[in-house]
Amino acid sequence: MFKYEMHVHSLPSRDGAPIEKHIDFLKSRGFSGLVITNHFLWGATNVDRTLPWPEFVEFYRKDYEAGRRYGEARDFDVLFGVEEHIGGGREILVYGLGPDFFLSHPQLQDHELSTYSRLVRAAGGILLQAHPFRMREYITEPGPVPDLSLVDGIEVFNASNQPGENELAAELAQKHSFILSAGSDAHSGDSAGRAGIASPRRLRSEAELAGLLRSGEVGLIK
Numbered sequence: 001m002f003k004y005e006m007h008v009h010s011l012p013s014r015d016g017a018p019i020e021k022h023i024d025f026l027k028s029r030g031f032s033g034l035v036i037t038n039h040f041l042w043g044a045t046n047v048d049r050t051l052p053w054p055e056f057v058e059f060y061r062k063d064y065e066a067g068r069r070y071g072e073a074r075d076f077d078v079l080f081g082v083e084e085h086i087g088g089g090r091e092i093l094v095y096g097l098g099p100d101f102f103l104s105h106p107q108l109q110d111h112e113l114s115t116y117s118r119l120v121r122a123a124g125g126i127l128l129q130a131h132p133f134r135m136r137e138y139i140t141e142p143g144p145v146p147d148l149s150l151v152d153g154i155e156v157f158n159a160s161n162q163p164g165e166n167e168l169a170a171e172l173a174q175k176h177s178f179i180l181s182a183g184s185d186a187h188s189g190d191s192a193g194r195a196g197i198a199s200p201r202r203l204r205s206e207a208e209l210a211g212l213l214r215s216g217e218v219g220l221i222k
């Protein structure tokens with residue numbers, strides 16, 4: 001089995017660590033790869049929101065490509081994703097699509113989950129609600145999104161949550177045919193590797209990750 005960290009923040013996120021630190025640390029913990037899920041336009045981004053859309057997305061692409069090159073030299077897979085705030089403190093994770101998708105869809109600036117859902121699914125991507133039951137001051141509307149048909153699944157275990165918050169996510173998952181994932185929500189260079197997924201095969205592309213998640217051949221690392 002191959003271990004993948006599914007929720008990592010690097011420098012385009014406001015308090016992320018250099019991607020190289022995440023890679024080195026996860027490699028030392030026996031992981032085969034990670035998905036970079038930086039906070040995007042409406043979240044805790046470290047990128048100037050007033051930039052033209054192509055320049056905004058380019059910051060994410062450059063970080064991803066630098067990480068991919070660094071990972072390739074160390075036999076470590078680096079895949080692209082984003083975490084986006086959709087209102088009320090709720091956030092979604094988008095998997096299965098590379099930077100080109102975001103570059104070509106400036107409609108994503110409208111901050112609507114319905115828009116994200118329609119465009120991401122049409123392109124073959126997957127949407128999961130991140131840490132759906134997290135309770136924090138900045139989350140004014142905790143709990144699952146009002147229309148669960150707009151997401152494909154949930155992050156059923158987040159290592160940065162309180163145990164009770166993850167237990168509620170597990171209870172929700174039992175009631176729905178969700179795609180499930182787990183991640184560390186790592187910001188510092190040594191906080192990754194506390195959660196993730198186990199895959200029966202190496203994942204060389206975002207499309208392969210989406211296919212794996214849909215297949216259900218995923219073990220959760222908690």
